[in-house]
Amino acid sequence: MSMSTVPRVSIGLPVYNGENFLAQALDALLGQSFTDLELIISDNASTDATAEICRRYAAQDERIRYVRQPRNLGGARNQAIVGEMARGELFKLAAHDDLYGRDLIARCVEVLDAHPDVVLCHADMAFIDASGEIIGRYDYTMATDSPSAPERFRSLLRTDGGDDEYGVIRTEVLRRVRAVDSYHNPGRPYVAEIALHGRFEQVPELLYFRRDHPDRGDRSPTISALCARMDPRRASHSNVRLLGEYVLGYFRAVHRAPLSTADRVACYRHLVGWLASRAANRSWRVARGGGRLAWRVPTPEVDVALPERPLP
Template sequence: MTAHPRLSIGLPVYDGEEYLAEALDALLGQTYEDFELVISDNASTDGTQDICREYAAKDARIRYLRLPRNIGAAPNHNYVFTQCRGELFKWASHDDLYARDLLKRCVEALDERPEVILAHSGQAVIDGDGTVKVPYAYGLATDSPRAPERFRSLLFEPGGDDFYGVMRADVLRRVKPHDSYHHADRTFVAEITLHGPFHQVPELLYFRRDHPTRAERANPSLRSRCVNLDPRRAGRLHPAPRLLAEYVLGFTSAIQRAPLAAADRRACHRHVAAWLASRARPGAGERVEDRAPVGPGAHTVSVDDLVAGREGRAGREGRQA
């Protein structure tokens, strides 16, 4: 690793022992190698610390930081970004998987397209064993040269994990840090896209794991999800109506902060108004995880063939059975 790696990967984690080693193997096995991996352990109580220290001892690209107390998922995401040094940045989840060429393809896309501020790839939802459940088509217009069109697509279209794309760090420093109200990740990405277009690499390289202990499933209520994001949300000063109101205000305040022409700013505000009016329609809360598989060969994608550390896994498991 160089003294100043070009790319920084920030991995916030809390009690992630079940899948953490698989994620680390996938990241450290990337064909693009000029990166640092900064792990911020949010005072885990399981075996996370031991796993992190074991991997850090073997690979100099890893910096392991352990917080003295659990500050919540959102502050931990923000904190790990402040500890990174690269001109490019990517958040990584401790339970997702990454094909070997993910970083390479995303960095190439940013180098080839100076106007693009975030690059990601084709995505699929996998289960706890790493089997593809839902490969899905990316339907967002985040590549549009027009900021209002990019913003509108993020309001109305489900899907997309651009929060975990490779971003230009200087752009990320210009937006408000990730908040902890309901769906704060959506308003966060919406603000980023007001600064420039995204690019989707047309290859299936990112696998989001859906499992019973994932934060969204372990915290089914709006309140519990927000408390997981920031324990300070547990008090009576943060009732559900406030958390929902902050979600809406997150979009409007992002419009006000962004470097937009007056006409584009007005167009974005109109899109928010139309989105609010549409929330009562059937299917407004659609989740990608609930969709039927799409695309050719949807059931034949082999994560084991694409992700480092899983080579021959299917054969080994077959012999053990």
């Protein structure tokens, strides 16, 4: 694909010091059965072999657009950059340490083409360890497929888990929502705002593999340290501020969304009720996706078909 050809799907891969798993992720993404795509890699001034790996792959596949940042901008800004660079009608965010079934993008595009009211599509997810072995499977129970915007919003507030930000989203919707922020648990208000623009669909096939390992970027012993990874300036911010901005993120999402007056009021009511319950329980969990991811050990019949594209 030449740079003058606009791809159907843009994949954005922000990365920082990802040498351990980056090549495997690139193989999985470039080996997709859906080929009308571009892969945008933003290297956040990595200090390991990330740049070397990216340049090697870019030299062999013209669908790759590789940029290297002159300094560490933080994870939030680096993620926003790949979205801003996207040219495709559809966009998928990817992580350098996850793996992707060969038909993941194809299945998601099929759903989006068949259902114009769906703004985001993802597939069933399993957890893998550092060696790529499945260690658990995630049960998606959120009502993000509801035709009701307040119900989708309520479900995202009340139900743990989900990696919806890594689904395939309509780029026009991506551009209408606020980019992911750097306060506590920023992905949750971000996904909630997307859900206020339309419903999600989940492909009932095991095609997304989230890698669980000690160096994963969303792991940290404290809220402030985790937020500092998203934006180095956050290191000096108090937990009160980081949690307060998290809550404010939901209010801003509802305020910006294209909702009727009745739906907007219903969302605010859900939000106030959720806040009251959290205050009563004094529970503010630090975890990606809004809380603990509920998972179960996969049954023996689970068939995982990962790409077998050789390393360059």
